[in-house]
Amino acid sequence: MKAVGVLENLPTSNVASFVDFELPDPVARGKNLLVRIHGISMNPVDFKERHDIVGKLAEPAILGWDACGEVMAVGDEVTEYKAGDMVMYAGEINRPGCHAELQLVDERIVGPKPTRLTPEEAACVPLTALAAWEALFDRLEIDRLTDENTALLIIGGAGGLGSMAIQFARQLSKCKIIATASRKESKDWCLKMGAHHVIDHSKNLKEQLVNLDHDTVPLILNLSSNIPYWETMAEIIAPEGAICLVASTKAKLDLDLFMGKSVRINYELMFTRSLYATDKMPAQGDVLRQVAKMIDSGTILHTRTEGMGKISAANIRKGHARIEAGQMIGKATLSGINT
Structure with a gap:
């Protein structure tokens, strides 16, 4: 699969701060869903994780924690979703992120995509x-x-x-x-x-x-x-x-x-429940299901305010620069690599 990664903490003015690369497709096992990403949104945690990199990594790290996409395959312990379902999620901070073509995510922290939203609009929802x-x-x-x-x-x-x-x-x-x-x-x-x-x-x-x-x-x-x-x-x-x-x-x-x-x-750290696999981890899936219903009923609005093209090293670099400037109103999004 195609992905965008980071090898070291470089300023966004440096074209080498993000790299396009390829790696084998992940395989869904256990409670994991394999999702083809249709849209992502940017968050401050993205550049904060980049800033925390010390030295140069041996392999690129995939950042990004807000996505919407289609379930392509499910693990043998999955009960809530099936191939073809459109879902949204923030993911887990200790696993590869959503700056990629495909991603594995635990079904317990996943919710359905609101039917009235586009994938990019839905990708703005989960983390926040x-x-x-x-x-x-x-x-x-x-x-x-x-x-x-x-x-x-x-x-x-x-x-x-x-x-x-x-x-x-x-x-x-x-x-x-x-x-x-x-x-x-x-x-x-x-x-x-x-x-x-x-x-x-x-x-x-x-x-x-x-x-x-x-x-x-x-x-x-x-x-x-x-x-x-x-x-x-x-x-x-x-x-x-x-x-x-x-x-x-x-x-x-x-x-x-x-x-x-x-x-x-x-x-409040949204990743605590998945990072430590607490007994409240499934509550995040429950919240996203409730929020999806509220969005479809018109009670809650999505917060997408600008699009930045498709997922690529160049566009992710621009997105990080935009977020680091600290002047965002709402959220910026990118569409999937091959969607």
């Missing part, structure tokens, strides 16, 4: 939908049915993850959603996704919240870097509130800032 769902309902423990009109602050609302988090919170809770964005187009996008208010994260968050009659907020979902907002979050979080973080932080942070308020701090 799963991360947003787990952050809101498993980490922050927002009650999807009976939650009162409490304030939820989403820092960095215009990206792919923020877009899904805003929609889930609006459709499945009674929270008052306050998103942050700094540009007019990103503010407009957050409002389109369902935010009740949008404030500017390049300005004083405390002052803007006070202007909305919130001295503090009980719930914070920080989808941006932790360091710039660490002290601010300690100031604006309510006593006994909860914070969910998604960004890796190498620096040492002062947790004592939150001790006086007894704040609950959570991390």
